[in-house]
Amino acid sequence: MYKSLEEICREAKRRNKEFWELILEDDCEERQVERESSFAAMLGMYQAMKEADASYEAERYSSSKLVGSDGAKLHEAVKNKQTICGDFLGTVMEKAVKMGESNACMKRIVAAPTAGACGVVPAVFLSMQEAYGYTDEKMVQALYVAAGIGGVIASRAFIAGAQGGCQAEIGSASSMAAGGAVFLRGGGEEAIVHAAAMAMKNLLGLACDPVAGLVEVPCVKRNVVGAVNALSSADMALAGIRSKIPPDEVIDAMRSVGLELPSCIRETGMGGLAATPTGIRIREEISGRTEK
Amino acid sequence: MNIFDIIGPVMVGPSSSHTAGAVKIGQIGRKLLGERVKKADIYLHGSFLATGKGHGTDKALVAGLLGMAVDDKRIPASFEIAGQEGLEFSFHSIVLQDAHPNSVKMLLWGESGKETEMVAASIGGGRIRVCEIDGLKANFYGDLPTLVVRNQDKPGHVVKVTSLLGEKGINIATMQLYRDIRGGHAVMVIELDQEIPEGFLDWLKEQEGIEKVTYLSQEEKDYV
Numbered sequence: 001m002y003k004s005l006e007e008i009c010r011e012a013k014r015r016n017k018e019f020w021e022l023i024l025e026d027d028c029e030e031r032q033v034e035r036e037s038s039f040a041a042m043l044g045m046y047q048a049m050k051e052a053d054a055s056y057e058a059e060r061y062s063s064s065k066l067v068g069s070d071g072a073k074l075h076e077a078v079k080n081k082q083t084i085c086g087d088f089l090g091t092v093m094e095k096a097v098k099m100g101e102s103n104a105c106m107k108r109i110v111a112a113p114t115a116g117a118c119g120v121v122p123a124v125f126l127s128m129q130e131a132y133g134y135t136d137e138k139m140v141q142a143l144y145v146a147a148g149i150g151g152v153i154a155s156r157a158f159i160a161g162a163q164g165g166c167q168a169e170i171g172s173a174s175s176m177a178a179g180g181a182v183f184l185r186g187g188g189e190e191a192i193v194h195a196a197a198m199a200m201k202n203l204l205g206l207a208c209d210p211v212a213g214l215v216e217v218p219c220v221k222r223n224v225v226g227a228v229n230a231l232s233s234a235d236m237a238l239a240g241i242r243s244k245i246p247p248d249e250v251i252d253a254m255r256s257v258g259l260e261l262p263s264c265i266r267e268t269g270m271g272g273l274a275a276t277p278t279g280i281r282i283r284e285e286i287s288g289r290t291e292k
Numbered sequence: 293m294n295i296f297d298i299i300g301p302v303m304v305g306p307s308s309s310h311t312a313g314a315v316k317i318g319q320i321g322r323k324l325l326g327e328r329v330k331k332a333d334i335y336l337h338g339s340f341l342a343t344g345k346g347h348g349t350d351k352a353l354v355a356g357l358l359g360m361a362v363d364d365k366r367i368p369a370s371f372e373i374a375g376q377e378g379l380e381f382s383f384h385s386i387v388l389q390d391a392h393p394n395s396v397k398m399l400l401w402g403e404s405g406k407e408t409e410m411v412a413a414s415i416g417g418g419r420i421r422v423c424e425i426d427g428l429k430a431n432f433y434g435d436l437p438t439l440v441v442r443n444q445d446k447p448g449h450v451v452k453v454t455s456l457l458g459e460k461g462i463n464i465a466t467m468q469l470y471r472d473i474r475g476g477h478a479v480m481v482i483e484l485d486q487e488i489p490e491g492f493l494d495w496l497k498e499q500e501g502i503e504k505v506t507y508l509s510q511e512e513k514d515y516v
Contacts, residue, residue: 001293001294001295001298023295026295027294027295027296030294031294041296042296042299044302045296045299045300045302048302048363062306062346063345063346063348064346102305103305103306104305104306105305105306106304106305106306106311106348106351106367106368107304107305107365108302108303108304108305108363108365109302109303109304109305110299110300110301110302110303111300111301111302111303111308111312111417111418112298112299112300113297113298113299114308114417115303115305115306115307115308115311115312116306116307118305121299143299144295146298146299147295147296147298147299148295150295150298150299151295151298154293154297154298159298159417160416160417162309162416163416176298212343212346213339213342213343213346214306214343214346214347215305215306215307215347216306216346269343286345286346287342
C-alpha cells in the first residue's frame with residue numbers, strides 16, 4: 001500500500017493515470033491478482049454495502065437495548081421534509097445511523113475501515129449514487145480512492161480506536177469518504193487529498209469513549225458526523241480551498257495526537273462519555289444483567 | 293495488510309476485534325482439532341469477558357467452532373445451531389497471566405475423541421494470534437498453513453521434520469521452537485507457504501519421540 005498521499009499525486013501526474021487506477025494496480029501487485037479479480041472483489045464490497053443499507057430493520061435493538069430504531073426516525077423526518085439539512089444531507093444522516101445500528105445489532109456490514117465506523121463511507125457513497133445516478137463502476141473506482149486514502153492513514157498512523165482514539169476510526173472513514181466524494185464530482189488528485197486532509201483535521205483529537213465498552217454509544221451517531229464532515233470537506237476542496245497543512249502532515253499529526261491520548265479515551269470504556277454518571281450506571285446495569 | 297483490510301472485511305457486527313476476530317479464533321480451534329467439535333469449554337479473559345456479551349463474542353466463538361465465516365448471517369443464532377449440530381459448549385471466566393486483553397482459552401473435544409487446548413488473542417481489525425497450544429507457547433497468526441509438532445526435547449527432531457518438508461518442496465515461512473524444561477516437552481511451530489501433502493501427517497505421527505502433530509490447513513473442510 002502507498003505510504004504517502006503526495007506520492008500518489010506525483011505518480012498520477014508522472015504516469016498520467018487516475019488516483020483510483022494506481023490503487024488498483026498496487027493491489028494487483030501486492031496480492032498477485034488480475035485487474036478483473038481485484039475489481040470484482042471491490043464491487044463485492046460495494047454490493048455488500050448496498051445490501052446492508054437495504055436490510056435495515058427498524059424494529060431491531062442491540063442486545064444491550066442501547067441503540068435501535070433511530071434510523072427509522074430520521075427516515076420519517078426526511079420523508080416529511082422536516083430536516084434543516086434538507087433531503088440530501090438528511091438521507092446521508094439516515095443511512096449513517098442505519099448502518100451503525102445494523103452493526104450494533106449483529107447484522108452483516110462492511111468494515112470501512114472498521115466496524116465501528118462502517119456507516120460513514122456507505123452513507124456518503126450510496127446517497128451520492130442515488131442523487132447523481134453514477135454507475136456501479138464509477139462507485140467502485142471511488143471505493144479505490146477511499147481505500148488508497150485509508151491505506152496511507154493505516155501505514156502512517158492507525159485505524160484502530162484502541163490505538164489512536166475515535167479520530168483513527170471515524171476520522172479515517174471521514175477522510176476516505178471525502179476523497180471519494182471529490183472523485184465522484186470530478187475533482188482531481190490534489191482536490192481529493194486536500195478534502196481528505198480537511199476531513200481529518202476537523203476530527204483530530206476525537207476520543208474513543210464507548211459506554212460500557214460497546215460499539216453503540218456514541219459510535220452510531222458519530223457515523224453521522226463523519227459522513228456530513230466528509231461532504232462539507234469535499235465541497236470545500238471542490239471549491240478550490242486547500243489545507244494549509246499538507247495532507248501527509250495532517251495524517252502524521254493524527255498519529256502524534258493519538259499517541260498522546262490517555263488510555264482512558266482509547267476504547268477502554270473508562271473515560272469521556274463512558275465515565276459519566278449515566279455511562280457508569282448503564283455499564284453496571286449491563287454487567288448485572290450478564291451475571292444473571 | 294492490503295486494501296481489503298481497509299474496505300472490508302464483510303462481517304457480522306459489531307466489532308472487528310470482539311466479533312470477527314472471535315469467529316476466526318473459533319475457526320482456527322476447529323481446524324486445529326481437524327474434525328467436528330463435540331464439546332468446548334471456553335474461558336474468557338479481560339475485555340472478552342467484560343464486554344464480550346454485548347459484542348456477541350460468545351456467539352462468534354461458537355459460530356467459528358461450527359465452521360461459520362465472519363460474514364455468516366447465522367452468527368447471532370449460533371447457540372441454537374450448536375444445539376442442532378450436537379456441539380455442547382460452556383463459558384467460564386479466567387485470568388490468564390500476561391495475556392492480551394482480548395484473549396480466550398478453549399478446551400476442545402472432537403467427535404473421534406481428539407483433544408486440543410488453545411489460547412488465542414484477537415489483536416485488532418479482525419487479526420488474531422494463537423498464543424498457546426496444549427499448554428506450550430506458540431505464536432502464529434493462523435493465516436498460513438501451520439504445522440505444530442510436539443515432541444520430546446531430544447536432538448534430531450527438527451532436522452527430521454524440516455528435511456522432509458524440503459524434500460516435498462514445501463517452503464518454510466517462519467519457524468519457532470519452544471520447550472517447557474530441558475529434556476521435557478518441546479514444540480515446533482512452522483508456518484508454511486504451501487499446504488502439506490496427504491500422508492505427511494501420518495508419517496510424522498509414527499516417528500519416535502513425536503508426541504502430537506497438529507496441522508492448520510487453509511483449505512476449507514466441512515468435516516461432515
